[in-house]
Amino acid sequence: MSTSLQFLIAFVLAALIGALAYWRKSLSLSGAVGATILGTLTFGFGGLAGSAVLLTFFISSSALSKYKTQRKEAVAEKFSKGSTRDFWQTMANGGVAAITISLWGLTGDPAHWAAFAAAYATANADTWATELGTLAKQQPRLITNLRQKVPPGTSGGITLWGTTASFLGALLIGLVAQINGPFNFGLVLIIAIAGLLGALSDSRLGATLQATYVCETCQLETEQHPVHNCGTPTTHVRGMPWMNNDWVNFLATLTGAVFGGILVSFI
Numbered sequence: 431m432s433t434s435l436q437f438l439i440a441f442v443l444a445a446l447i448g449a450l451a452y453w454r455k456s457l458s459l460s461g462a463v464g465a466t467i468l469g470t471l472t473f474g475f476g477g478l479a480g481s482a483v484l485l486t487f488f489i490s491s492s493a494l495s496k497y498k499t500q501r502k503e504a505v506a507e508k509f510s511k512g513s514t515r516d517f518w519q520t521m522a523n524g525g526v527a528a529i530t531i532s533l534w535g536l537t538g539d540p541a542h543w544a545a546f547a548a549a550y551a552t553a554n555a556d557t558w559a560t561e562l563g564t565l566a567k568q569q570p571r572l573i574t575n576l577r578q579k580v581p582p583g584t585s586g587g588i589t590l591w592g593t594t595a596s597f598l599g600a601l602l603i604g605l606v607a608q609i610n611g612p613f614n615f616g617l618v619l620i621i622a623i624a625g626l627l628g629a630l631s632d633s634r635l636g637a638t639l640q641a642t643y644v645c646e647t648c649q650l651e652t653e654q655h656p657v658h659n660c661g662t663p664t665t666h667v668r669g670m671p672w673m674n675n676d677w678v679n680f681l682a683t684l685t686g687a688v689f690g691g692i693l694v695s696f697i
């Protein structure tokens with residue numbers, strides 16, 4: 431197939447999936463534009479193998495986001511955005527992967543394939559931990575000291591159940607990357623470990639550098655700024671003011687990708 435034809439098909443498929451996700455309210459309009467850009471690069475440079483990894487992330491995370499929505503609504507007010515992803519959320523989750531799969535398509539270097547898969551393993555691990563972790567009965571503890579208990583949905587709060595969900599989310603991406611990628615064995619575990627490390631770095635950044643606000647009326651910590659759900663303006667309590675959840679996700683996928691690219695040189 432000629433390269434221009436492959437990219438034309440990639441664009442049409444990516445736009446169709448973006449439109450479907452918009453219709454299902456998994457993506458906002460700007461999110462659908464972002465997904466079309468990421469999908470075109472991934473399908474175009476990554477072919478069927480790259481597409482399989484992206485679609486595994488997209489389908490499993492969208493399905494989980496819609497699962498048991500009511501129960502999660504109780505803790506959803508913690509998050510600055512709902513389960514409908516916008517442009518910057520799609521870029522935060524898929525930007526590093528789009529760059530690394532483009533490099534893989536251009537150079538054929540297997541480390542780039544591993545970095546691509548590890549970036550999506552991180553995004554999937556994080557999504558599975560968030561979506562399934564908020565359903566856990568255990569109260570989360572702060573990743574920075576593992577002693578302090580925090581309310582469910584708090585950035586940086588982890589549970590054994592959520593961390594297990596995280597590993598399984600990364601493992602699923604590892605399996606798909608193994609089956610479709612340029613390695614015979616070993617990749618699946620490397621991607622699962624890199625994805626878990628990426629997701630843990632996400633929690634750690636969430637607990638330390640991520641901008642956190644407090645609503646005096648509700649006596650709650652929140653990511654919502656400048657105004658809380660209830661209408662009260664929120665006050666900054668810790669973290670770097672520009673470090674929102676999108677930056678945290680971007681840095682975490684970058685961390686996962688770097689681990690994946692380095693670890694793969696050992697097999």
Ligand SMILES: [Zn+2]
Pocket residue numbers: 645646647648649658659660661662
């Ligand atoms: Zn409030």
